[in-house]
Amino acid sequence: MRIAELSRQSGVPVPTIKYYLRENLLPPGELSSPNQARYGEHHLRRLRLIRALVDLAQIPIAQVKEIVAGLDSPTLPLHDQIGRAHRAITPTRNLTTTPEAHTAASRQVDDLIRSRGWTIEPDAPALTTLVDTIAAMHTLDHDYLTTFLDTYADAVEKFTTLEITAVTSRQTPDQIAESVVIGTILGETLISSLRLLAQESISAHLWTGHPAGPAGD
Amino acid sequence: MRIAELSRQSGVPVPTIKYYLRENLLPPGELSSPNQARYGEHHLRRLRLIRALVDLAQIPIAQVKEIVAGLDSPTLPLHDQIGRAHRAITPTRNLTTTPEAHTAASRQVDDLIRSRGWTIEPDAPALTTLVDTIAAMHTLDHDYLTTFLDTYADAVEKFTTLEITAVTSRQTPDQIAESVVIGTILGETLISSLRLLAQESISAHLWTGHPAGPAGD
Numbered sequence: 511m512r513i514a515e516l517s518r519q520s521g522v523p524v525p526t527i528k529y530y531l532r533e534n535l536l537p538p539g540e541l542s543s544p545n546q547a548r549y550g551e552h553h554l555r556r557l558r559l560i561r562a563l564v565d566l567a568q569i570p571i572a573q574v575k576e577i578v579a580g581l582d583s584p585t586l587p588l589h590d591q592i593g594r595a596h597r598a599i600t601p602t603r604n605l606t607t608t609p610e611a612h613t614a615a616s617r618q619v620d621d622l623i624r625s626r627g628w629t630i631e632p633d634a635p636a637l638t639t640l641v642d643t644i645a646a647m648h649t650l651d652h653d654y655l656t657t658f659l660d661t662y663a664d665a666v667e668k669f670t671t672l673e674i675t676a677v678t679s680r681q682t683p684d685q686i687a688e689s690v691v692i693g694t695i696l697g698e699t700l701i702s703s704l705r706l707l708a709q710e711s712i713s714a715h716l717w718t719g720h721p722a723g724p725a726g727d
Numbered sequence: 728m729r730i731a732e733l734s735r736q737s738g739v740p741v742p743t744i745k746y747y748l749r750e751n752l753l754p755p756g757e758l759s760s761p762n763q764a765r766y767g768e769h770h771l772r773r774l775r776l777i778r779a780l781v782d783l784a785q786i787p788i789a790q791v792k793e794i795v796a797g798l799d800s801p802t803l804p805l806h807d808q809i810g811r812a813h814r815a816i817t818p819t820r821n822l823t824t825t826p827e828a829h830t831a832a833s834r835q836v837d838d839l840i841r842s843r844g845w846t847i848e849p850d851a852p853a854l855t856t857l858v859d860t861i862a863a864m865h866t867l868d869h870d871y872l873t874t875f876l877d878t879y880a881d882a883v884e885k886f887t888t889l890e891i892t893a894v895t896s897r898q899t900p901d902q903i904a905e906s907v908v909i910g911t912i913l914g915e916t917l918i919s920s921l922r923l924l925a926q927e928s929i930s931a932h933l934w935t936g937h938p939a940g941p942a943g944d
Contacts, residue, residue, distance in 0.1 A: 555867070555868070558863075558866055558867055559867060562863045562866075562867060566859060566860060566863050587934055587935075588930065588933075588934045589930045589931060589933075589934040589935050592926060592927065592930045593927075596923050596926070596927065599919075599923075600920070600923065623924070626928075628924060628925065628927075628928035629927075629928045629931040629932060630924055630927055630928055630931075631927070634923070634924065634927055635923075636919075636920040636921075636923035636924050636927070637920075637924065639916060639919075639920040640917065640920035640921065640924065642783060643783060643913050643916045643917050643920065644917070646775075646779045646783055646913055647909070647913055647917075649775055649779075650772070650775055650776060650779060650909055650913075651772070652906065652909050652910070652913070654893055655890070655893070655909075655910060655913070655914065655917075658886060658889055658890070658893070659917075659921075661885070661886055661889060662886055662917060662918055662921055663921055663925070665882035665883070665885055665886055666882070666918065666921045666922045666925050667925050668878070668882055669875065669878055669879055669882055670922060670925040670926050670929060671929060672875055672878055673872070673875070673926075674926070674929050674930065674933065676871055676872070676875070678933070689869065692864070692867055692869050692872075693869070693872060694923075694926065696860050696863055696864055696867075696869070696872070697872065697922075698919060698922070699856060699860045700857065700860050700861070700864075700872075700876075700879060701879055701883065701918065701919075701922070702816075702853075702856075702915060702918075702919070703817070703853040703854075703856040703857040703860065704853075704857065704876075704879055704880055704883045705883045705887060705914075705915070705918070706813050706816075706817065706851070706852075706853035706911075707840070707845060707847055707851065707853050707854065707857065708845065708880070708883050708884050708887040709809060709813070709887050709890075709891065709911065710809065710810075710813065710845075710846075710847055710848070710851055710853070711843075711845035711846045711847060712887060712888065712891050713805065713806045713809045713891065714806060714846040714847075715846060716805075716806075716891065716895070717804055717805045717806040718804075718806050
């Protein structure tokens with residue numbers, strides 16, 4: 511198809527498609543004449559993926575570019591594809607907590623990882639975020655939240671295993687790599703919105719019409 | 728304590744504290760002379776909460792202001808406090824999916840909510856995000872991810888119930904309101920980083936040293 515048709519089918523304006531082509535987010539089309547290129551299903555898929563990463567997961571375009579470059583390197587191991595997707599959804603954070611809270615949090619995270627037998631690189635960005643989050647809970651006198659760490663980890667392990675099994679059942683390495691990115695990033699949005707809905711529902715049952723306190727029905 | 732001491736203990740610079748005072752994110756101190764105010768533990772707690780929301784949860788200051796205003800309105804029902812925290816962590820999204828994908832996604836979400844007996848306001852922002860995410864999965868040919876909806880919902884319901892029970896066991900309405908905000912927002916960061924770590928670990932076991940394919944040990 512021509513670029514106008516690609517734009518119509520994807521909903522992405524022609525100037526944006528041209529920008530993605532210049533930036534190598536989208537591979538070039540096949541030249542049918544010196545001034546005209548043709549695009550295929552692969553381009554349509556890629557455009558939809560880029561828009562999902564930008565619009566839904568709100569990942570900055572520079573990082574989308576890095577993720578997409580990974581998809582176009584068929585030799586990049588899947589484990590590294592996951593690493594790229596992870597860095598894209600773990601923004602750098604910068605939090606002031608007390609040194610005591612930070613030490614306590616590091617110890618809790620080390621214990622958790624050891625007791626679950628997880629294999630984690632020491633420079634995994636999610637590790638920093640987890641320690642910072644727990645340190646913030648301590649600093650804010652919300653230590654009780656950290657007593658649920660094992661329950662959270664149980665739940666998370668359950669659906670992560672399911673996700674990874676589903677991804678590996680995909681057929682080609684190309685599809686697997688794309689699935690890793692989509693599953694990691696859209697899965698995050700899915701879980702987050704489900705949690706908010708579950709909270710809203712439980713909260714509505716407990717507190718709607720009971721503004722005086724948390725007593726249930 | 729004086730403002731300099733508040734700054735030292737919280738790690739927040741004096742000009743930033745003054746900005747928060749002007750913007751009513753922080754209640755005024757008690758005047759000890761016409762030019763001097765004294766601050767207490769409450770101010771320190773509030774400053775730490777604001778920094779956690781801004782630095783760790785990366786919530787824009789305008790929304791932090793709205794959340795904090797809720798905490799300062801003791802008559803605002805807890806259900807509405809949760810609503811404010813939810814709006815703060817559910818950014819507005821704008822995604823192009825096909826109308827068919829959107830219709831299918833809406834139906835799946837309706838079925839899920841009905842089968843779980845959840846009470847959800849039709850204008851809950853997380854509802855839009857959930858429908859958009861599932862529609863994106865359909866558009867990107869990743870429908871298989873949506874077959875796990877019930878597993879995700881099971882896991883999420885389990886830890887949400889735990890969170891809400893813990894929050895309601897706090898003593899004063901003031902503490903409960905603060906806990907709702909901290910639990911909702913920092914809990915989100917906690918779950919997200921745990922999921923990334925679980926993924927990394929499973930991926931390391933499956934794929935490290937096995938760049939040729941997804942075969943496990």
